[in-house]
Amino acid sequence: MTKPVVILVRPQMGENIGAAARAMLNFGLDELRLVAPRDGWPSAQADAMSAGALDKMSAVQVFESVCDAIADCHYIAATTARLREMNKPVLTPSELAETYASRSGEGQKVALLFGAERSGLNNDEVAMAHSIVNIPANPDFSSLNLAQAVLLVGYEMFQAQCAIEPVAEVDPPAPQADFENFFTRLESELDKGGFFRTEELKPITLRNLRTMFLRGDFSQQEISTLHGIVTSLRSK
């Protein structure tokens, strides 16, 4: 799969470039391009904020215009806070990630454009994109900083990239026979302790108990712990 390229357009603070680089590498993106960075490049502030990410990524490329920066790309998505009146598809980050997964699978190079800190992308730049990416957020407090926008888009790309398998497995529940065995013992011990007020209510109470204990999905190890608990409580 071809990895997407992140393009920061007229970024101002070196710190923000560094934080964006860190967010990129967190999700395995390692190709960063800059269009006309205000304070030039390289940047000591960017290095410091990247927490080592810039050293591990491909060398950052600097371009004079968006047009140059996207020349070798096949699909361009423009991240914007405001929605524009342009007849382009507006995607959520997760929809973009799906688009990316299928296009990059075909060998296409996908570029993600992010505008300057305050001003964002201008209309001509947005017009160069195939789609607009809009991050759904609290309408009363929607301002995300540059690195956070990069983080969220990178996160969604990363989810799409690896078909996500569970990170760790919980122990499997014990075979039902082990559970029954414990449950039978519990019933008999509760009987001795006078737990069931009346014979009439006993079946209902037992059903409720069974429901409770079944919900635990106890493993074999845990069933034997439960036996230990009963033994311990019955002692003396």
Add this chain to the structure above:
Amino acid sequence: MTKPVVILVRPQMGENIGAAARAMLNFGLDELRLVAPRDGWPSAQADAMSAGALDKMSAVQVFESVCDAIADCHYIAATTARLREMNKPVLTPSELAETYASRSGEGQKVALLFGAERSGLNNDEVAMAHSIVNIPANPDFSSLNLAQAVLLVGYEMFQAQCAIEPVAEVDPPAPQADFENFFTRLESELDKGGFFRTEELKPITLRNLRTMFLRGDFSQQEISTLHGIVTSLRSK
């Protein structure tokens, strides 16, 4: 729908608390709790970094322990970078968001625990949670800062909030304080019965027990049934 509570445990830098608050409000989360913040509370650094978020949120509450901070919550998820050897479900942020959407639809209060900047949550704190949340990231560069972890979890919550309607039917779990109360009693009764072989192993055994019993998601009624079981088993 009940909104989730974000709990920062022993946060160090006020700046990080402020950045986390901003990330929360970006996705509509407005209840922040702090456990033992290193530099006290309120914090001028936090105010500055929150970009106005702290003023718009509910007043931040400060607690001395995780136990106190989660007392009124019904479901606790612990965000950790390292996976622990605990028999708890490990969720991605989007799986957590689904869980949250269905539980909050039933009126349950969901709490998200985030540990201190470097050290994270300790094992006893993780043990109090029903599930562990792990953010899948680049294994070679996985370190996210606190605000970014909050941002990603908040983002997924926000996506899920709109989508899923409540499942309902099952009794809601008891508030965490009821569970603690039962668990404390169980521990003391097990002590009397000689359940814990050595003082050394006791903390680990208790963590495992807690994990088992938390999985049951017991309602108030069921917690009182558990008390009844202990009483009955202890009787001669």
